[in-house]
Amino acid sequence: MEGKEVPSHYEYKLLRKDGEIRDVEVKIIKLPDDKTLACRIDITEKKKWRKSLKNLRRCLEPWLKNLWLAYI
Numbered sequence: 001m002e003g004k005e006v007p008s009h010y011e012y013k014l015l016r017k018d019g020e021i022r023d024v025e026v027k028i029i030k031l032p033d034d035k036t037l038a039c040r041i042d043i044t045e046k047k048k049w050r051k052s053l054k055n056l057r058r059c060l061e062p063w064l065k066n067l068w069l070a071y072i
Contacts, residue, residue, distance in 0.1 A: 011043070023047045 010026040023044045029037045 006028075008028045008030075010028075012024055012026075014022045014024045016022060022042050023046075025041045025043045027039045027041070029039075031037055
């Protein structure tokens with residue numbers, strides 16, 4: 001794609017042969033001499049951890065705010 005800017009980062013879901021759906025990240029790097037390097041990384045566990053941490057933060061945030069006010 002000469003002359004056009006394309007994203008260097010993609011995320012998508014991949015269906016494996018065993019039927020399991022995985023979250024995948026692709027990073028693309030342009031190398032000298034018009035060569036390209038693409039890395040595909042399974043980020044399924046990373047996304048699960050992020051979701052868990054986000055939920056935990058949502059649950060703890062009101063409690064921590066009240067704790068801070070009680071300390072003052």
